[in-house]
Structures are given as C-alpha cells and as structure tokens.
Amino acid sequence: MFHHLRRYLPILSWAGTYRRSYAISDLLAAVIVTIMLIPQSLAYALLAGLPAEMGLYASILPLAAYALFGTSRTLSVGPVAVVSLMTAAAVGQVAAPGTAQAVVAAILLAFLSGAFLVMAGLLRLGFLANFLSHPVISGFITASGILIAVSQLKHILGISGQGESLYAQLVAMAGQLPDTNLPTVVIGIGAMAFLLWSRTGLKKLLMGLGVGRDVAAIAAKAGPVVAVVVTILCAWWLDLGEKGVALVGDVPTGLPAPGLPDFGAVPWPDLVIPAVLIAIIGFVESVSVGHTLAAKRRQRIDPNQELIGLGAANLAAGVSSGFPVTGGFSRSVVNFDAGAQTQASSLLTAAGIALAAMFLTPFLAYLPKATLAATIIVAVLSLVDLSILGRAWRYSLSEFIAVTATLGVTLVLGVEAGVICGVAASLAMHLYKTSRPHIAVIGQVPGTEHFRNVERHRVLTRPHTLSVRVDESLYFANASYLEDCILSLVAERPELRHVVLMCTAVNEIDMSALEALEAINDNLRDQDIRLHLSEVKGPVMDTLEKTDFLSHLTGQVFLSQHQAVATINQWEDGDDKAGNRPASA
C-alpha cells in the first residue's frame, strides 16, 4: 500500500528522512533560483504573448505540484523558452495577442497538456518520447531558438513588427526600421551587452574582488536581476514611458483565485493537438534535463512518473491562471549548482515567487519590455547550435535529412509542423533503411569456423552453394526486397544446388516475410535448388515452429553456418563420386 503511494507520490521517498543539513542547502538554492526566476518568468510570459503576471503565476503552484509528484530531486519546473514559443503559436491560432481570449486560451492549453501528460503517465506511455530522435530534437531546438530571437527583436527596436511567419516578421521589421525608437534600442542593446558580459565577465570581476569561486559563479547568474533593477530605475528616473519606450505597465498585485476559466470562450478543440505537442516537447526537454542531473548524483528518474509529475504541474498552472510549464535546463542547473538537495528547494522557491507576486509587482510597471527581450535573446542564443548540421552530415545522409527537414520546416512553417515533420522524417528514413537491408554473400574465413562478406574479406566459397547473410529482421517492408535479391543472386549462378540463409541478425520473421520465404523456397525447388537456414535465433525458431513452413522447406535448419557448409560439402563431394545426389526433401 505504502509502496504504491510512494510510487505515485515520490515526495514520500525523501520527506521522511529529511535532514537539517538539507534544509540549509535547499533554502540557499531557493533564494538564488527565486531571484533568477522573477525576470525569467516575466520574460517568457512576454514571449508567449501574455500579460507579465502570468509568468509569476506559472512559477508558483506548478513548482509545488511537481515537488509532490515528480521523481527528480533537483528539476526546476516553470515557463521555459521553447514551450512559451509553442504556446504563443497555439494561442495565436485561436485568439488575437493581448486579448482576454488569449489569456483564457493559454490557461486551457496548460490544463489540456496537463491532462494529456497525466493520462499518458497512467497508461505508461513514456516510451513514446523515444520516437523523437536526437537529430530531430536538436534541429527543433535550434530552429526554435532562432524563431524566439527574431520574435524579440521588435521589442529591442521598439517597433510592432507583427507577423505570422518568420518571413513575415522579418519583412514587417524591415519596413518599420525607420520607426525605430532610439531610447528603446539603447536599453535593449545595453541590456544585451551587459547580460552577455555578465555570463563570463561578472564572475571574473567578482572573483577579482575577492569573492569565492562558487559564490561568484552563482552571483553571476543574477545578471538579469541587475539588468531589470537598473532599467526600471532608468525608466522611472528619465520617464522613458513618455519617450516611446514600451513598459510592462500596471501588473495586478496579489495572487489569482484558483479555478478554471470558461472553456466556451475559445474554440478549445483547436487547442487539443497543440496541447499534445507541447506536452511531448515539454516532456522530452524535462526528462533529458532530469536524466542529466540525476546521473550526476547517481539518482534515477522514472519517465512514466515524470509524465504524472509534469502533468500535475501543468494542471496546477491551468487552475492558477498560468500557462504551459516544463522542467527548464538553465533554471534546473542553477538550482543544482546552488546545492539543492530535494524538491523542498522548489517549494521554497514557489513561496518566494508568491511573495514577489504579492509585494514586488508595483515596481514592475516601469520595467521596459526591451530588457525582458534582451534577457530572452541572450538566454536562447545557447539553444542555437548549427554544428548539429555538420555532425549529422558526417554521420549519415539520413540523419542529415532528419535534421534539415526539422530545422527548415520549423523555421518556415512553425513549431507544430516542425515537430510532426521531424518525427515523420526520421521514422520514414528508418523504415526506408530497413526496407532495403544489407544482404551480404558470405564465405568461410580459411582455417576458421567464421564466415564473412566476400567483398570485404578473402574467403572460401564453392560453386554449388550460395551463403547469404541478411543484416536485418525480416518483416513486411523488406519481404519482397529479400525475394528479389535472392532470386537475382541465384540467377547469376548456374551451378547452384544449395542456398543457405544465415540468420544471425534476423531478430524477427513476420507473416509477410514468411510468405516471401515460402515463395523463395518454392521458386528454388522448381530450379532444383535447396534452401537451408542457419543460426536461427530461439524466439524466431519458436515462431517458425508454429507454422508449416519447416515441413515445406526443401533443406534443413542448421545450428551453425559452419555446420551447414560442412554438411553440404560432404553431400556434394560424395555426390560427385557416386554420380547422384541426395533426394530433395
């Protein structure tokens, strides 16, 4: 009973043995993460096209929900760049940005993806995430980074630059360049320059001032907070709002009342597919961060329970006026590096953000949007990694096609089309490869029992026997390819009397492939050639024995390829002397 509870409530696995030393570490980490999260949450709400306060709301209850249900001890959940971009795209399909409808759509999106994640977790569908291959994820993240950076440029330039597609945004921005607002550009570029410098320079500076290495590294992460505070002060002092600088404006104080908005206000069925895609991408990102961190401390995470944990976080975002969240890389790394030991750190962070939402919001009215845009652009630059193109190119053509398709389609047609196309491309490539398997004619390595490809090694063959190794499971997609290959190999060899199929790499033979084997067997029998099998694996043999194939087979099933060839040579050599041959079975 308790065991079951522990499986679905991982918090029980550490809450009982919580130590005082953990509490200090967790509190310290929580303070650092809270300071980092405030500007980040506001920025990602802006990226998602939503009011700034929603970023704070999405960083309170969801953290608490994940702390209860998630299996990673150090993952920090909340709004992240890629998921916020996907939210913006999905919301944009059903509501105009900045409207009350857009807010409702974002909340429903969080709720729907939460429901989907919990369902997937209960059905133990975590393995589905494996179908997003590494090249597809890399291509998608890189393209998302580019899309995000471009979408924030308009805030740096102080122009509207609206556009559905990347191309439309670039065209709109180019047309509005003359309207650029100089004070906005100064703040935007200044903030970006400061943030870029703070990533490396701030740490060195602090260390130069005698701050310890670790403390300096963590304090350097506070760069965004410094940028926010300084630009708020500038905006207030210089009254920049009057000079055309876009400010965040009035942010409501206090916490939202829990509850769901009216589903009828938006065409919610249109949000189902986007919610599923957000759930999948969020899950993949979160699990990969979780795995990485857990491995560093010899802990493990359970992907199926992670679905439930993330689902709970998104349901929590849905009932507390937030928007879709997931486990973020940078925030989790900060939490980990700051020494967080358990999810108590996230619970404390949630409390910290709640305090901020209650008491700090009046100060945010003067925050320039350009500062938040600068925060986002600097953050997503690390996502853009075009080197994957080169690595995939060197690795194999199919990986390159998968990366390029994902990257290109995401940039041109958007995030949803990009993910779908990437998965489809990598599956199609995999199926294409397995549908044309490597089929090697093999011969015996002299003096050994080993058999190798005749084209790669010096090996022995005899004209009466063709030994073939198929480097793939036999299934419907390659069944007729196998048939064509074997029959044309046979057609080139007039003296042939035996074909041996070496099955070391055959992990499965399905009904379609069995049909093809029957056809090969029949065709060879008509030509007075016998078909043998060798090294058939246990599970495959079990399946063959359930059919009548073995009774039709003109030849035998040999335990090893060496035994097959030795036996056949004996038959044929005896045969040559006696002038007759063993009757076909």
Place this chain on the structure above:
Amino acid sequence: MFHHLRRYLPILSWAGTYRRSYAISDLLAAVIVTIMLIPQSLAYALLAGLPAEMGLYASILPLAAYALFGTSRTLSVGPVAVVSLMTAAAVGQVAAPGTAQAVVAAILLAFLSGAFLVMAGLLRLGFLANFLSHPVISGFITASGILIAVSQLKHILGISGQGESLYAQLVAMAGQLPDTNLPTVVIGIGAMAFLLWSRTGLKKLLMGLGVGRDVAAIAAKAGPVVAVVVTILCAWWLDLGEKGVALVGDVPTGLPAPGLPDFGAVPWPDLVIPAVLIAIIGFVESVSVGHTLAAKRRQRIDPNQELIGLGAANLAAGVSSGFPVTGGFSRSVVNFDAGAQTQASSLLTAAGIALAAMFLTPFLAYLPKATLAATIIVAVLSLVDLSILGRAWRYSLSEFIAVTATLGVTLVLGVEAGVICGVAASLAMHLYKTSRPHIAVIGQVPGTEHFRNVERHRVLTRPHTLSVRVDESLYFANASYLEDCILSLVAERPELRHVVLMCTAVNEIDMSALEALEAINDNLRDQDIRLHLSEVKGPVMDTLEKTDFLSHLTGQVFLSQHQAVATINQWEDGDDKAGNRPASA
C-alpha cells in the same frame, strides 16, 4: 537509346519476335476473356454506382495502354471488385449516386490515380507498396468482400437499401424487407445458384458430355454470360420491367469521344487522397497477380515499370470516360489459362469489347440488375477468407492486431480509413517491437567458442564480466531502452568490472543510439566498469570510426565475443594474482 525505349515500352521486348503460334493462342484467349469481361464490366460499373456502359469503356483503352507499358505478358487490366468499391466510396463523398456529377468524379478519379501511378513509377517508388503487410492486405480484402456482398444484396431483393455505412445499409434493408420484389428475388437467387453451380458442376457436366477437360474448364467460366443471356430473354419475354424488376435500361451505343470532363464540375481536391489510396491498393493487387503469373512461366515483372503501365491504363480510363482500373485476379487467370502468350491478347480483347460497345448494347436494356448483383456476389465470395484471423492469432499478437484493426475499421468506417489504419497499425506494431528489443545476457557454451542466452542454455559466466547481446539495430526508438536495461543489469551485479556488448544483430547505430552508448560508457566509467564491444559489423564500424566515440570508449572493440571474454579473463586472473588491474583506457 533502344535499351531505354525498351525499359519504358516493354511491348518492344516481345513485338519484334512475335510468332504465328502466339497469334493463335492470343486470339483464342482474347475471345474467351472478352466473353467473360462483358458481364463483369457491367457488374463492376453497377458496384461503383455508375452507368453500365462505363464498365465497357473502362475495358477498352486501358487494356491497350497497359499492353504498351506493362511488363506482365498475361495480366488483364480492367474494372475489379475492390477498386470499384473504393471508387463508389470516393465518388459518394463528392456526388450523389446516379448523377452526372458522379460520372465526372469517377472519370477524374481514374485520371488522378493514373497520374499518381505514373509519377510514382518515374520516381521509382514501387517499394512503397511493401508497407502494406500481408495481414493488412488479407484483412482489407476480406472486409471489402463483405462490404461488396452486402452492398449488392439490395439489388437481389429489389429494394433501395441505401446507406453510407455497413450498419446503415443493414438497417435500411431490414426495414424495407416487406417491400421485397418477388420476381427480382427469383432472378437474383436463381442466378446466384446457377453461378455457384457452374463453378464446379458445369465443368463436370461438359466433361460428361464428352468435352475435353481444358475446354470444359474454360467454357465453365462462361457461366456469367449464360446467366446474362438467359435473364435478358426472361425479362423481355415476361416483361419483367413492368413487374418491378430493376433493369439496366437504355445503354448508349457506340464509343465515347476521347477527352477529359470539366474538372470544375466536382470538388476534385477532395478526390486526391482517395485517388492515391486507389492507386496503392490497385497497384498492390495487380503486382501480386502479375508476380504469381510471371513466376509460373519463369518470367519477371518490374514493379516500377508496372506503376507506369497501370498509370497509363488509368490515364487512358480517364480520357475515355472510364473509371479506375487495375490488374484483376480472376480475369488474368482466365487469360493465362486460356493460353495467352503476350499482351496481344489484351489488345484483341480491347477490340472485342469495343465491338460489344458498338453493337451489343441494345440488348442490354432488358438485363436485370439482380443478375449483375448475383455475378458480383459470387465473384467476391472467394475474397472473403476469415481463416486469416486464426492464422494471424496463432502466429503472433501483433499480426492479429494488424488484421483485426484493418478488418474492423474497414467494415465500420469504410475502405479508406481501413487501409490507412491497417498501415498505421502494422508500422506502429513494428516500431513498438523494435523499440523494446530482446536483450539477452549470454554466456559461453562450455568447450566451444559459442555464446548463448543464459536463460535458454547451460553456459559459463564470470562475476566480473557481463556479456549482453542486443537483438536489434540500435536507433532512436530503442536508444534509451538500451540505456535503462544495461544500467539496471549492472546495478544487480556489484562485482562487475567489464560489460561486453555483442553486436552480431546490430545492423545500424544511429546518432541517438550513439549518444546513449556514450551515456552508458560515461556512467559505467564513473562506476569503474569498462565497456567493450564485440563482433561489430563492417558498415557499423565504418560509421563509428567517423565519430570520436571509439576514443572515449573505456574498453576495446573485439573481433569476436570469444576473444573478448578470453582477453578479459586473462586480465582479471592476472589481476587477482598481482592485486592490481589494468588502467582504464
């Protein structure tokens, strides 16, 4: 140049060496096929919900087009049952049955699927047909047979019995049972009984009358013509049209003017997906018939050129007021059995049907629709083969799921949903299986160099070494499964110092899997365990050598598993004595 021409115009490969003996065989076959085709063409037009004469039109130019471009010497192209059913379904989505719009839609459908087939042939996409697995095809054909038989029942009963789905048709027919027309039922049941008897009894009767075996077998195929002639005479004599028997009615005499109808008359984009599905199913059916017949005479067909041949036939159907056609099983077998040697037989058949369209149509006015329905029902009964369910069940769960899904969805939701669902189900099943590969812990068979599964054989293992054989290529879908498996196997073995991955069945390692191997390697290194590979295939090794994985690998790549274990045992035994161990690379 001529070689290229021959590839795209296979007629050139036999036309130059045509012999007089062929001409006699081909003419005889043509006469027999023509007699058989006239009722069949009319019946399939009825099945497709089209005017009877369209069946004749679809049996003239398409045959000539295939004769020019197809590679099978004996395949007979024209309207067939399953494709006619799919045509009815597709046309029903854009036009009411019996309207001029339905005629235009059917013609466009033929044209579109022809265009798609030719395009696929030029792009050499013939392999795509392989993704229709044997269970999916069987399930689909069986379900189609049932759908067709049910759709014709109303003609036998003389009621309207309209309905979109199978269920709706059954309900409608049940409600209209009191309206059954007795003379229609007599003709329908009588014709069915005669046709069923003629399949076996007629041949025996003729042989009893002294007719030779082969002639009797072929003459027995003329059963449908006898039924047609007899029922026409009855209907005329007894004036059955006045007694409520539905007759074919006036059929225009002569041939249609070549040309395409106005595409604007129907929403043709809605026909694109159905056209693609018709093309695929038609191609699969035709190629399987073509393969079977070619194999009997040691000829071969070229799937990619078959796409062009069938495409040309459908384009020809499109410009001559026909509807989608393909190579049919029963008609081709009759052509083959009647002795056809080349496609000259089809050219002569086309001429025969053209003559029929010019001179015989006045007699068809009195033909009862019930006769045609009886012809169809008797023909499709041979398609229904529910034994596939049992065979698939015994073979494997995944084959059974694929058959049942295809059969069930086709029956309930229709032919298009059925095909798509079948392909999706078998691909999903395949991917699911390969995403959770068989991973065996192996040990040495005593006294040999062979290694086998510890759970199936008595083998030797040592506590310091874990040997694992993965029975699948390593790719994105199973990369993290592999990681989980190996790490949990390692966690159970505290004395472990070496892991050997035996790669005999690994035909590919993609980038995602390589990433997983790197992660395994790193994780094991942290636990002071070395990772080795053995029996890596040439192509896989080529790929690994393009990356820096081998330089990170803590262990070695051994040529054989035996060599790996022997070397490690030597290290460890030396180690135990010396009290130290080789440094990790």
